[in-house]
Amino acid sequence: MSALTTKLPRRASGPAEKPGRRPGGSSIDRQRRKLLVPFVGPAFIFYTVLFIVPAFAAVWISLNDWAGSGPMTFVGFSNYIQVFQDPLFLKSFGNTLLLLFVVGAVVFALAFAMTLVLRDMAAKKIVRNVIFFPHLINALVFGVLAGFIFNPGGMVNTLLKPLGVSEPPAWLAQDNIFPLIMATMVMTTTGYFTTILMAGVDRIPPYFYEDCALAGATAFQRLRYVILPLTWDVFGTCAVLWTISSIKIFEIIWVFGGSSGAGIPPTQSWTVAVYTYVTAFSGLSTPAYGAATASAIISLALVSVLVVLLRRAMRRDAIEF
Amino acid sequence: MSTRFRFTKALAVLAGAALALTACGGGTTGADAKDSGTMTYWSMWKVGEPQQKVIAQAISDFEKQTGATVRVQWQGRSNTTKLVPALNTSNVPDLVDGSYAKLAPVLGNTGEALPLTDAYASAIDGKKVSDLIPGKYLAASNIKDSGGQPWMLPYSLSSDAIWFNAAKNPGLAAAPPTNWDDFMALLNKEKAAGQVPLAADGDIAGYNSAWFSNLMIHAEGPGSLYKIASDKSGAAWDSPAVLAAAQKVQAIAQGGYLINGYNASKWPAQQQAWANGGADLLLNGSWIPTETGTYAAKGFQYSSFPFPAVSGQPAMARADFVGWAVPKKAKDPALAQKLAAFLLNKKYQDDLGTQAKVLPIRADAQTSPEMSTVKTAIDNAKEIYQADDGITFPGYTTKVYWPIDDQLFLGKINATQFVAKMKAAQLAYWKGQG
16 A cells, blocks of 8 residues: 555645545545546446447438448438337337336336235235236237137137137237237236235335234225335336337337248337338338437437436435435 | 566457457368359248248259258248348359249349340250240340340249139139229129228238239230339320229229228238138239148138239230249359259159149149149239339339328229329439439
């Protein structure tokens, strides 16, 4: 530590210095600050090169007409205008919001309900693993399974036949695919958020519950006055996680409707992510990178605004216990 | 040890790691760049596919004959999608292949493809390559760049037909319906006899649109649908010929000819059902015998007849090119063109026909028995057209034509509604394109 100790007295001779305290906090603080550059620097450089620069490049591309290679023509905001005037984009945008809010609401309602049930349940670890399991499965599997289960000659219709259903619903009709995808999303993500919420609930010391029992609180009151306030920060993090991931939902839609490789999903089930992909990479028409990045920037803006709003809405003083 | 020394050391380690990581990213080019006899090929085929085997054999022979090294990446159909970002870097393949529909948007239309003048001028089996490819194909395909030179060298074709099992329907093989009325009469006869006449995987928009596109092109000639799609006012959709074609599609969709549930099914369920006798006819591509071969009923004999003709129009057939293109940024374009032309040797063309069971580009190449009816149809055709009439406007097919055509073919709207929707959507599309 020779370098540090010899240098310190010279630096520590400011007039505003309070007696007894060295400038800039303790020596640990100063060491920390010194380590900031070598440790954060490389990560910051990588982050800048891999994320921030491409993000700015995307903004630039979205202001141009570009087929992905060859000449670029600056067109100002006309890609954004074009995208917003495209009824298909608005439909895709609507679907994204449906996933975010409707699926989100259902997922969290179910996750909370399960958390409450599971807390007092025997063998809760096994149950927790079982409900988490769908989250581990690749979306591709659900896409392929959908065919086995819901095709006209598939499992569901075969099971319904003996029950006297001769005209079963057209499960995989273009208009029904999106509701099926929403149901699948609920199934796959509920377990994931239940697991996170349960970790938060498990932290709550048992004497709070004993207190509740003594005071004669109902299950709802226990949720309202104990569980919710004490898991609020966990819930807030889950909400942000869901917001970010729901806006990026792509592969499940791609494999669910578009069949496995032979086509693209019906427009009724598109989300902004799918719209962006088809615009740039459909492979069947000249790529429109400008319009595609415009649509991607719009969804980035949507995520940012929602996350900020969510953080504000969820802000509470942390309760220490 | 001094703290400063420790920091310096930490920095050095981190910098070294950063350098090592960067080196990983950029190290694929360079090493052999000086060797003029090395080229890279990004293939649309994956290892194990019959076409891949033929091309791999050709490449190995090519390497032996020329002493050149061909570095192949068997990427599969996404090779053209991967090509777009690569074109902005120095890591560009010398040779790619794909269907016209996939190569045109990324190379041909954007002026990024090299004119293949050398390949067309070279001699294979004692003949000029340009003479080996029948002129009527070249007339139909828009593979010429702004300088009037072709940028694509096809090595095979894909086509479509109405497929059936000749073992089950020997009469159909002997006397297929030749016009639309005969075709409808056949469907009605089968339906009346309690058979299911048609199968279609309704979730594949490109298969659904084959009905309207074929009907339109057969009625008004190749290029007619392209012309309608390029009309910025959308008024071209008001033509009576358009409505007539749409009504025919409506008759197919709403006439009860298709397997129940075709509109709520997932590919390949319907073609599987067809291959197992669930329906008699299937309008689909020339790849159907290979694609359904593994699960077809025992003794299934693939045969087909061409899409019904319209009287007064010359005999037509769909023929989509599958072939080579060389990016302008290719490092060894001469070698790439040499390899491209090499696959037009009779030996490999025969192999493509008999082993890969596709339609070779050379008219004199052998074909498999499954392909014989399609081959005859193409040989007899006076005019050639492409799938969906070769439309490649950005997003037009995926966002305008297919979604509305799906509604017509899946029985949700009628012909009049289809025309009105297409007209409105096309007007909005071209307005948005500016």
